[in-house]
Amino acid sequence: MYGLFLRHFYLIKSSFPRILDLIYWPTIQIILWGFISKFFSSYSDYYNNTVGVILTCAILYDFLFRSSISFNMLFLEEIWSRNFTNLFIAPLKIKEIIVSLIFTALLRTLIGLVPAIIITAPLFGISILKLGLPLLFLFLSLYIFGITLGLLVSSGLLRYGPSFENIAWSSLFLLAPLGCIYYPIEILPHFFQLLAKGLPLVYIFDEARNILMNGDVDYTxxxxxxxxxxxxxxxxxxxxxxxxxxxxxxxxxxNMGE
Amino acid sequence: MDNYLKIESLHKSYNNIEAVKNISFSIKKNEIIGLLGPNGCGKTTTIGMILGLLKPTSGKILLNNKDIEKNRIETLKKINFISPYVELPKKLTVKENLIVYGKLYGVKDINLKIDYLCDKLRLDEIIYSITGELSSGQKNRVSLAKAIINDPMLLLLDEPTASLDPETGDFVRTFIENYQNEKGNSILLASHNMSEVERLCSSVLMMKNGSIIDYGEPNKLILKHGRKNLEEVFLKLTRKNEF
Incomplete structure (x- = not known):
């Protein structure tokens, strides 16, 4: 397991452009949503006095997005480098591969997101830490769902080969509208509400907004x-x-290995 | 002598194609067997099944009397593989790659092992180089280092000298010979280089259309078919019944 983690750790640490790429997109995303958030908090009754709601949700969504993409990327990296065969003939149990990719994906996600979170305080006067201890629960919950999506896409890659790659990139965009990241579930048409209720995202983002807007935590x-x-x-x-x-x-x- | 690898009635069909048809053979300890046949004859499928990358449709693969299907992880610790079509992560240095694979195979003293590999495979000068920036010959030596990092009791070599210059090809062949003499392991060598097979292998399996069509010591096969060398035997057997 440690060997597989090390393989990706070496890959990240040896390439400055790769690190930059990991940081760049979350930072841009969060700066953009920071300004949108600032605008909405000034002109919307719903978000009145809750300056950080949109930005916090954007950070949480980006965490989900990065964790899922990171998991997929680790898998795709093996295909692109034609190392797939070497990996699957190594004496690694499937559960060891999964656990190793889970922890490596976390490293990739944090490299990208921590700098972006840090800049929100001086730039927008917002700290996601305002969510307090429940933030940890929300992050963990999002991470589990991100990994779940990563596993589903990787299953597709295993089963159908590299042709499944496009799904890897689009999987989260498909779920984003139903996840109710920036709006309550009631906004969705009835049929979509039924679908959305089956997604953990709805409850996670609803609770994040609830904590920020009302200051109390609904653990249910x-x-x-x-x-x-x-x-x-x-x-x-x-x-x-x-x-x-x-x-x-x-x-x-x-066939994937060659 | 004990059979280290035993293949019993191995059959694989997928996508409506019978890729391997009920083949049986064995490799003893301290023996190099050549696996020959035209492209698409089932060599890679056979190797894939031994490596656990493919599930046999029927039949058994026993490594040291243990069924590979039932003891996948345990047997993979004792096997390794090299192929020019499979590469190591390109962005990592040679040393990083060897550390990674050393860890994956549970090598205890990895630094000592890397020193040994550097010495045997002339890796000293390239040990801190980026793997993807190496020449074909250098990459081949690094892949060979990865393939023996766990001291495999069964080494599967798929065209190990393909696209190498004569000097590097000879270096690799000499290395394989010496390594096998030193460790006494079993080797299955799939190759299109007949002189290489004649030099290294004690026996040869000839495959065609998923079946083994002949088997024996290279010299005996040459005599049996009344040909001058193994290449002519190969051509005779593979062109038979073809237009």
Missing amino acids: KIYFAYFLNIIYLVVSICLFYMSFSRSREKGTLI
């Missing part, structure tokens, strides 16, 4: 988000194992 929503997260995570892990098995039957693993 946080717990329910975890409950949904665990279900999806278990499903995605099972799917990953099934895809691995299927790719051994169909020969995808061997």
Whole structure:
């Protein structure tokens, strides 16, 4: 496990452009949402006196986005470098590959997001830490969902090969409207509300807004988000194992390595 | 002598193609077997199944009497592989790659092992170089270092000297010979270089259309088919019944 972590750690540390790339997009994203947030907080009744709501949600969403993309990127990196075969003939259990990628994805995510979070205080006078201890629960919940999406996309890559790559990039954009990141679920049409209620994102972002706007914490929503997260995570892990098995039957693993 | 690798009625069909048809063979300890055949004859599929990358449709692969399918991780610790079509992470230095794979294979004293590999494979000058910036010959030596980092009891070599200049090719062949003499491991060598196979292998498996069509010591096969060398035997066997 440590070997696989080390492989990606070496990759990141040896390349300044790679580190810059990891930091650049979250920073730009957060600066942009910082200004939008500033504008809305001045002109919207809903966000009145809650300057950091949009920006905080933007940071949380970016954390989710980065964790999922990081997981996919680690997987794609092996395909692009034609190292896939070497990785899958090493004596690594599938669960070890998953755990290793989970921790490495966290490293990548934090490299990108920590500088972006730090600049929000001097630039916009907002600190995401205002969410207090529940912030930790929200981050963890988002991370689990990000990893779940990463696992689902990686299962597709295992099963269908590199042609599944485009899905890796678009998976989160598909869920973003239903995740109710910046608005309450009631905004969605009824049918979409039904779909959205099955996503942990709705409860996570709703609770983030609730904490910032009302100053109290409704742990039932946080717990329910975890409950949904665990279900999806278990499903995605099972799917990953099934895809691995299927790719051994169909020969995808061997073709992907060459 | 004990059979270290035993293949029993191995069959693989996928995408409506029978890639490997009920083949059986074995490799003893301290033996190099050549796997020959035209492109698409099932060599890579066979190697893929031994490596656990492909699931056999039927049949068994036993490594040291243990079923590979049932003991995947345990057996993978004792196997390694090299192919010009599989590369190591390009952005990492040679040393970083060897550390990574040393860790993945659970090598205990990795620095000592890297020193040994540097000495045996002339890696000293390139150990801090970026792997992707090396020449084909240098990359090949690094891949070979990765392939023996765990002291594999079974080494699978898929065209290990393809696209190498004669000097580097000879270096690799000499290294394989010496390494096998030193460690006494089993080697399965898939190659299109017939002189290489004649030099290194004690026996040869000839494959065509997923089946083993002949098997034996290179010299005996040459005599049996009344040809001058293994290349002519190969051409005779693979062109048979073809227009």
